[in-house]
Amino acid sequence: MNNVKILSIGFIGMLVLTTFVVSVDRAIAGADIETNGVSASTASQSTSVSTDHASNWQQVKNKVRRTLQLNVSSIAESPVPGLLQVMTERGLFYVSSDGRYFVQGRIFNLDADMRNETEAALTSTRLSGLEEFKGTFIEYKADKEKYVVNVFTDITCGYCRKLHEQMSDYNDLGITVRYLAFPRAGLDGQSYKDMVSVWCSENQQKAMNDAKGGAQVPAKSCNAKVAEQYAFGQSIGVNGTPNIILPDGSVIPWLSAS
Incomplete structure (x- = not known):
């Protein structure tokens, strides 16, 4: 039996609208998430970190780089005493404060209705990272824009093509779609070269439409940010497409066939 899942306009539209409302409610409730991706209490602790702690953090960063060949872009206290949260080009991880243990996983807060603390940290990282790519998206703008979603896409991805076929429906709902x-x-495959060509096209939307339709992409070259967008996606945990970032920074991950 063919149980291939299909992205539907109703499903994505409902999630975008619902998540937007939920994010507003959370903002009004005064969620304790600061723009640096940690809780207000953690941020307060971070600002008062002693010189000794700062030196220790640098040692941890150096050890992660030396041992795992991962570059640490940021490091901070995690919600769990004794664990540091480290952001790398391969995602968010945790390291014991003595640099001995490396942890891959998610932290949930049992005293806050199972709040996903890892997701909270990633949410702000996604939003701040998107700001750095302003002007480099391929955008399909709604005439009566209500919401903006950012979508990591691949021109060879079947689900991405299905989503793209429904672009006019999203736009009619007031949803602007920005592609990364x-x-x-x-970065060594033909898909990368073709996506550079799409981003370097004079008419990016037409090139994207043609590519998503299976047409041959005329080779072009320019200083596109395709590699940088790909690296950013990896750093925030994207591992498949389409990966949709909603207005509050939460994610609708890719759907796999079953």
């Missing part, structure tokens, strides 16, 4: 490049095969 995420060539699933990495």
Whole structure:
């Protein structure tokens, strides 16, 4: 039996609208998330970190880089005493404060209705990271824009093509879609070269439409940000497409066939 899941306009539209309302409610409730991706209490602790702690953090960063070949872009106290949260080009991880243990996983707060603390940290990282790519998206703007979603896409991805076929429906709902490049095969495959060509096209929307329709992409070259967008996606945990970032920074991950 073919149980291939299909992205539907009703499903994505409902999630976008629902998540937007929920995010507003959370903001009004005064969620304790600061723009640096940690709680207000953690941020307060971070600002009072002693010189000794700062030196220790640098040692942890150096050890992660030396041992795992991962560059740490930021480091901070995690919600769990004794664990540091480290942001790398491969995502968010945790390291014991003595640099001995490396943890991959998610932290949930049992005293706050199972709040996903890892997701909270990633949410602000996604939003701040998106700001750095302003002007480099391929945008399909709604005439009566109500919401903006950012979508990591690959021109060879079947689900991405299905989503793209419904673009006019999203726009009619007031949803503007901004594409970021995420060539699933990495930076050495033909998909990467084709996506560079799309981003370098004089008419990016037409090039994207043609590519998503299976047409041959005329080769072009320019200083596109395809590699940088791909690296950003990896750093925030994108591992498939389409990966949709909603207005509050939460994510609708890619759907796999079953």
